[in-house]
Amino acid sequence: MPASDSSTLPLVKFTNLTRANEIGANCYLLEFDGEARVILDAGMHPRKEGEEATPNLGLLGERPADALIVSHAHHDHIGALPLFLRRNEKMPVYLSEATSLLAEPLLHNSVEVMLKQRAQFGIASYPLFTHKEVDRSAKSYRICRAGQECSIAEDSDSNGRPLTFRFYPGGHILGAVGVRFRYGDRRILYSGDVSFQEQTIMPAADFPLDGIDTLIIEATRGAKETPDHQRRPMEVERLISAIEATFRRGGAVLIPVFALGKTQELLATIHLEQKAGRLRRCPITIGGLSRSFTQIYDRLAKRSFRRHPGLSLLEDVAPSVLDGRSVRQLSPRPGELYLISSGMMTERTLSNILAQRFLSDERHSIFIVGYCDPNSPAGQLLQTSRGNLVALDSEQPPQPLLCEVEQFDLTSHAIREDLLAYILRVNPRLCVLVHGDAPALAWFQERLREERPGLEVIVPPPGETLEL
Ligand SMILES: [Zn+2]
Ligand SMILES: [Zn+2]
Known part of the structure; x- marks a missing residue:
């Protein structure tokens, strides 16, 4: 059975801030009843250049977001973070301790790479941010421990509903987390990058299974069968x-x-x-x-x-x-x-x-x-x-x-068989597929249609605001 009756659920809107439905980069906006605005990840596209590599910041408009949550320290999830803080330096950035530490060498290295590319290829907009801005970013970091319920709005919004979230270990790399939001009766989980198989250092993800009405889930390996x-x-x-x-x-x-x-x-x-x-x-x-x-x-x-x-x-x-x-x-x-x-x-x-x-x-x-x-x-x-x-x-x-x-296939992403099993086990009302190329997204859409016809599956077009 679906987790909740949708007619009584508070409204949550989702905007894909990336520039294409592909593995590319990750950046999404969640709006809770038009009040709190939370950005999920601030990824830079690994194979594009200049502004094309950045999330579509213009879609955010003038209104500042209340928080940005980073799932882990890979470039395609955190590489554009200083650009968001330049627009809104008071915005808190929630992340795990490991992600906060790994972010520092990663972002400083990005500045170096961009400086080199400016010299070699004459890309005038590079570097998109400076070492100083990377150092300043760290002042906005708010460390959250997995399993701890953290609050975004101080008490609650004008609807009287507190907005809280909790990190769950994602297994992908050190510090990687999935994020579960709680808002009124809504329970929304954003997976970030996840692995349900243990690796040598990283244990398998420890994600929640019950009560989630909406899953925003990565689909990186959707096109690849793993016998x-x-x-x-x-x-x-x-x-x-x-x-x-x-x-x-x-x-x-x-x-x-x-x-x-x-x-x-x-x-x-x-x-x-x-x-x-x-x-x-x-x-x-x-x-x-x-x-x-x-x-x-x-x-x-x-x-x-x-x-x-x-x-x-x-x-x-x-x-x-x-x-x-x-x-x-x-x-x-x-x-x-x-x-x-x-x-x-x-x-x-x-x-x-x-x-x-x-x-x-x-x-x-x-x-x-x-x-x-x-x-x-x-x-x-x-x-x-x-x-x-x-x-x-x-x-x-x-x-x-x-x-x-x-x-050799030593992936740190969930194999599609595990992702499908997780989605079916959670049995949400709605599944939003992100971070996958077209064949991967198509495989999940097809399989979920067969296995769970009542489940609504969305591939969110870039730039469009959808009601979840
Ligand atoms: Zn990753
Ligand atoms: Zn990724």
Whole structure:
């Protein structure tokens, strides 16, 4: 049965502040009976430039929002935060402790990247915000603990209804949360990015199941089936054997990874596999930004929602750190492992530069462990057969691909089977699908129509205000 009778429910409006229905970036507005206004996430599009990459701030109008809630510290959820605070510096930003700490290196790094892009490509609007604004943002942070009921309006609005919210661990990366709002009889849950399977460091999400009338839920993996034999433990086993096989033939392994989340998961996975004797000990190299994030994982090891609280990645794994200068001199050494960002091997990032030294040696391997846009250099690499030419850098001539290239599914997003099961278990009145490309959204719409015909499913068009 639906959670509540819709005719008695207070009105909540939803506006998609992103510029397209796609994986892209995340930013949404919730309005509670025309009173409190809450922004969910402040993401920057990872593959667009300038204003096109930012949320559509113009849709907010003149009226300031009462709060902004950040689900986690990935760029596509927090990368535009200083722009919102520039409009409204008094607005409180609610986040978990881990997200508040991870935000700092992430946003400062964004300023650096934008400064470089301004110099290289002449993008006049860059940087979109400054280091000073990043520092100032931190003053607006209000830390909330998972499970604690937090209040947005001081007491209640003029309708006499308090608006409160509560964080639930999302399992995706350190500090990731889903947010459940409570307003009169309404219970609305925004998932952020979620994983219902445990990873090496992150436990599975611990989301509520009862009484939710509206789910605003990510659909990232909607287009991808995950059969039982491709679940994470099997994929880890396959990756470890592939690394070991590369070392045995005298090669080195490059794994392009996102600096936040995937790097720390892999450091922990490799370490535990080595301890268990399934992989030989080997020197490991990571990037400088990854090191900053790893430090925060270590600092919060004992007091955050995570597994292996006794594991200190920087001490126990002791990775070397590579920077923009040292990568120029580096040639891959046999028996060594490089966990280097960016995950999609974007041009001019360390993983892209390093990969060009792996391509022509058949002993080496490049292993892709996360989502890759087919148009990204990593996506291009995956589509190239051994022996054919591939161009990882548009300013360099194509090179023959002779090293091994393989893909492993070590996702930190919920597989679609789990997302569907969660939606059906919660059985809301309304399901709003976000953060997915067209085929992913279509799969959920189709399956939910079949499984639960009475459930209203919405793909919110950008810029339109909908009544939930
Ligand atoms: Zn994320
Ligand atoms: Zn995301």
